Amino acid sequence: MKKTAEVVIIGGGISGLSIAYNLASRGMRDVVVLEKSYLFSGSTGRCGAGVRQQWGTEMNCALGKATCEIFENLNEILDFEDDIEFKQGGYLMMAITEKEVEQFKKNIELQHSMGIPSIMLTPREALDIVPELNIEGILACTFCHKDGHANPFKTMQAYAEAARRHGAEIYTYTEVTGIDVEENRIKGVHTNNGYISTEKIVIAAGAWSRQVGMLAGCEVPVRPERHQILVTEPVNPILGPMLMSFAGNIYLQQEPGGEFIMGFGPAEHETFNISSTWDFVETMCKKATRYLPYMKNVRIVRQWAGLYEMSPDAQPILGKAEEVEGVYLATGFSGHGFMFGPITGQLMAEYILGFPTTLPIDKLDVGRFKRGELIFEPSVV
Amino acid sequence: MTKSKTIICRCEDVTLEEIEAVIEKGYTSMDEIKRITRCGMGQCQGRTCRTLLLAELARATKTHPNDIKVTTYRPPVKNVKMSVILGGMEDEENS
Ligand SMILES: Cc1cc2nc3c(=O)[nH]c(=O)nc-3n(C[C@H](O)[C@H](O)[C@H](O)COP(=O)(O)OP(=O)(O)OC[C@H]3O[C@@H](n4cnc5c(N)ncnc54)[C@H](O)[C@@H]3O)c2cc1C
Numbered sequence: 001m002k003k004t005a006e007v008v009i010i011g012g013g014i015s016g017l018s019i020a021y022n023l024a025s026r027g028m029r030d031v032v033v034l035e036k037s038y039l040f041s042g043s044t045g046r047c048g049a050g051v052r053q054q055w056g057t058e059m060n061c062a063l064g065k066a067t068c069e070i071f072e073n074l075n076e077i078l079d080f081e082d083d084i085e086f087k088q089g090g091y092l093m094m095a096i097t098e099k100e101v102e103q104f105k106k107n108i109e110l111q112h113s114m115g116i117p118s119i120m121l122t123p124r125e126a127l128d129i130v131p132e133l134n135i136e137g138i139l140a141c142t143f144c145h146k147d148g149h150a151n152p153f154k155t156m157q158a159y160a161e162a163a164r165r166h167g168a169e170i171y172t173y174t175e176v177t178g179i180d181v182e183e184n185r186i187k188g189v190h191t192n193n194g195y196i197s198t199e200k201i202v203i204a205a206g207a208w209s210r211q212v213g214m215l216a217g218c219e220v221p222v223r224p225e226r227h228q229i230l231v232t233e234p235v236n237p238i239l240g241p242m243l244m245s246f247a248g249n250i251y252l253q254q255e256p257g258g259e260f261i262m263g264f265g266p267a268e269h270e271t272f273n274i275s276s277t278w279d280f281v282e283t284m285c286k287k288a289t290r291y292l293p294y295m296k297n298v299r300i301v302r303q304w305a306g307l308y309e310m311s312p313d314a315q316p317i318l319g320k321a322e323e324v325e326g327v328y329l330a331t332g333f334s335g336h337g338f339m340f341g342p343i344t345g346q347l348m349a350e351y352i353l354g355f356p357t358t359l360p361i362d363k364l365d366v367g368r369f370k371r372g373e374l375i376f377e378p379s380v381v
Numbered sequence: 382m383t384k385s386k387t388i389i390c391r392c393e394d395v396t397l398e399e400i401e402a403v404i405e406k407g408y409t410s411m412d413e414i415k416r417i418t419r420c421g422m423g424q425c426q427g428r429t430c431r432t433l434l435l436a437e438l439a440r441a442t443k444t445h446p447n448d449i450k451v452t453t454y455r456p457p458v459k460n461v462k463m464s465v466i467l468g469g470m471e472d473e474e475n476s
Contacts, residue, residue: 038412281466298462300457300460303456
């Protein structure tokens with residue numbers, strides 16, 4: 001392992017890898033990523049990997065649009081010999097309450113003002129897109145054909161390999177166990193495989209970010225929340241877009257290989273527990289067959305769980321820590337960190353190198369919680 | 382038989398050649414190889430290929446199979462139709 005680095009990125013998920021690639025490709029030398037386990041062990045390797053522009057705040061719309069544009073060209077940008085399998089089948093958002101219909105109208109207006117090509121549909125019109133949809137109880141839908149999903153493993157692999165080609169080092173099974181701070185500045189990082197001296201660290205440790213922050217004496221308000229998910233056997237393609245209902249609390253999509261992936265967001269206690277439960281499967285089957293009765297005959301192959309890295313307002317935390325010089329934060333994505341990964345890497349690299357950022361990130365700083373300037377996003381599962 | 386025709390994972394059509402290529406690239410844990418190649422992610426959930434992959438990895442990395450971490454066994458044990466699960470629930474609509 002290297003003895004010194006210009007920057008040590010803690011966490012080898014999509015955020016850490018994307019930051020590493022963006023720093024190294026902009027010429028930063030000695031970029032190191034430390035991952036305590038195997039490369040896909042964090043939330044990124046457990047996620048639904050949906051990517052959308054249909055959001056309810058200006059911030060998320062801007063991030064969503066920019067990140068989508070990167071995904072569209074990511075194979076070429078990263079010179080990836082394989083394929084990240086970005087499929088733009090759209091997201092079909094289903095409103096089942098009047099309140100949601102009102103919110104959707106506002107969202108569409110906002111999205112249009114930002115150049116996002118979303119449309120409002122009647123349930124009957126939605127049938128043209130998803131003929132198998134049971135529209136009973138659905139009041140209205142919105143659809144954006146630019147939304148979609150990618151293969152999270154391949155996306156991570158693409159970033160990891162591109163980062164390495166630009167000189168970054170990625171050490172797996174290397175856990176940060178201590179962080180040295182002197183006179184309020186970062187001095188170095190202790191791991192189970194040795195010590196690296198550095199003046200800059202990036203906390204991109206997903207649901208573990210608070211614990212890593214504490215090693216440096218920085219408060220990073222992120223808590224872990226378990227979310228479960230399952231995958232079915234592959235069947236013929238019947239579902240183009242991702243189906244999503246906020247009030248119905250469900251997301252469901254069909255992969256390019258034919259498997260369905262689905263989950264919902266139960267209110268859970270703060271936990272690092274990622275075991276799967278039977279309860280989840282039962283409720284999931286009810287929800288899935290309610291929207292797609294067709295699912296009755298489809299077999300479940302595997303279930304698993306991962307952690308959302310929740311921030312107090314469910315928005316990303318990007319920027320600097322306040323307590324110690326040299327501590328950068330890229331966390332708190334609250335269940336949307338996969339899609340934001342590409343733009344996170346770009347913005348954080350620009351920020352760390354002192355360039356103007358492509359999109360303003362000052363409102364996403366950790367200080368907003370103390371100032372009481374929380375950002376409220378109405379459209380989340 | 383050539384390596385490009387030796388199938389390690391039947392559900393996902395993963396060949397020995399592909400496994401060797403990712404090991405060569407530095408992915409030397411079962412967990413990483415599973416996720417990159419889909420070896421063991423198919424319908425049988427790695428019933429055959431888990432041991433084949435373990436053996437290949439042990440050989441390639443000169444490690445004793447006992448010292449290699451095996452991927453997690455995940456529920457359900459057998460593929461199960463949603464209707465079977467719903468049928469077991471006390472819900473008139475679905476019975
Ligand atoms: C079931 C589920 C479905 C999801 N669906 C979607 C979706 O459809 N779309 C979407 O955009 N997002 C989705 N997400 C959220 C998404 O997975 C996360 O927001 C995203 O992966 C976060 O990436 P990350 O790189 O910040 O964190 P992670 O991928 O969690 O990476 C952080 C890494 O840091 C490592 N680490 C922690 N502590 C240390 C330490 N001390 N030393 C070294 N390394 C350490 C961890 O091992 C981990 O690998 C979903 C999440 C779950 C659980």
